[in-house]
Amino acid sequence: MNLKETLYKVVNSKTVQGILTANIFAFLVIGIQSSLMPKDPGILVFSEFVIIPMLMGIITAWFWKDTRIRGKQITGHSVVNCLIAISMSFFFLGEGFICLLIVSPLIFSFIIAGAFIGRAMFKKRNQKLNISIVSLLLGVFIVDSLSDHYHENMVSDEILIHATPAEVWQHVVAFDPIYQKENYWLFKIGMPSPMATTVSEHKLGANRKCIFSNGYIFDEKIVKFDINKNLIFDIVDQPKDPEIMGHIDIKRGEFILKDNGNGTTTLVGNSWYNLHVFPTWYYDLWAESITRNVHFRVMKHIKLLSER
Amino acid sequence: MFSFVVKKAGFLKDIPLVAIIFDSLMRFWMFVTKPELLDWIDELEEDMAQMPETTIGIHKYGGTQFNYKGKEFAHVHSNGLLDILLNKELKQSLIFEGKIKDHHVFKNSGWISFQLHNKQDVGYGCYLLNKAYDRAKQQ
Known part of the structure; x- marks a missing residue:
């Protein structure tokens, strides 16, 4: 034939x-x-x-x-x-x-x-x-x-750190590169994970940059700077990654430092995002899981630096 | 896994398509991990398709449904779990043989469950389906 x-x-x-x-x-x-x-x-x-x-x-x-x-x-x-x-x-x-x-x-x-x-x-x-x-x-x-499609969600996580809020605060605004191994399977197979954060100045209105493992940078602006207590930053620019492609927009991030009065601090990390892919009952599971793992990678690193 | 989902998320089964989609996902998983199981299900289907007045369709909770004159007498989920409607007496005698179990959801009914584990189970599955077919025919 x-x-x-x-x-x-x-x-x-x-x-x-x-x-x-x-x-x-x-x-x-x-x-x-x-x-x-x-x-x-x-x-x-x-x-x-x-x-x-x-x-x-x-x-x-x-x-x-x-x-x-x-x-x-x-x-x-x-x-x-x-x-x-x-x-x-x-x-x-x-x-x-x-x-x-x-x-x-x-x-x-x-x-x-x-x-x-x-x-x-x-x-x-x-x-x-x-x-x-x-x-x-x-x-x-x-x-x-x-139909109109709009979905916004907030993911919140917390971690206990054996250090005072003042010690934790030093590593919240900006932190040195993360060298710990990835333990979330999506990060392991190539999804960008947070690596480091830099800040132009330690004050309200300063520019903050969150650098990811593949070199992508999220440009952020500090909108609340309550020393040793609360940091809020808006994401002003994010990379057009083929894995994201406008399917999800991270809007805002927040760290809350709760003084437990015994030399420990409860660090709360919050993120707000808009999801552009539907059905949300499916994609929100993924978005929450990814956001949560971004939180924990950063917060565990802050814990490590603060408890050193 | 199947029993865990049925137990924990069984309340979702009445939402249209949810169970069928779950079954399709299970079918895909079986295709990847245990493709011979899909051959056994096909064999059951072919055996039943030869019986007069039997039709084969989709079960509302996922899987392949066997009907006699349009009325269901058995179905098989894509993980090889065969659910068959018998009467309670026959069910008791078969349970005594040790090969079948109470239906995985409706324990106190004439329904029974039989899991296909290997090629030899296909023969017994056909035997059970024939019993259910005969029962449906008599009614």
């Missing part, structure tokens, strides 16, 4: 047709949606992670409906479908590796679910029902795309 014949066979295979059509559909829909709604760049609504993958699964099921395909094969082909969609997001949408790793459980589960829902739908051969389901999904997609 020559190359031409092989290619012809591949293109005519229902498996390949289903996967290709599903991916073309997904990218067309996302492309149309982005061009119609340029006011919200970076915002990815829940439909893009839920409805589109499910429709992709249903599309493949339509192509596979007359083939004698087993459940395991449907799963395997759906996994390939997901991998292609994820790779295309990496190459064409510029999403980062970790970002795609985070989104992949949603994509895998909804594409597989869509393929099995599609199989059940097309077995019944009830065209009215099938059209109703697909129309409902598209309807939800349109309504969701046109």
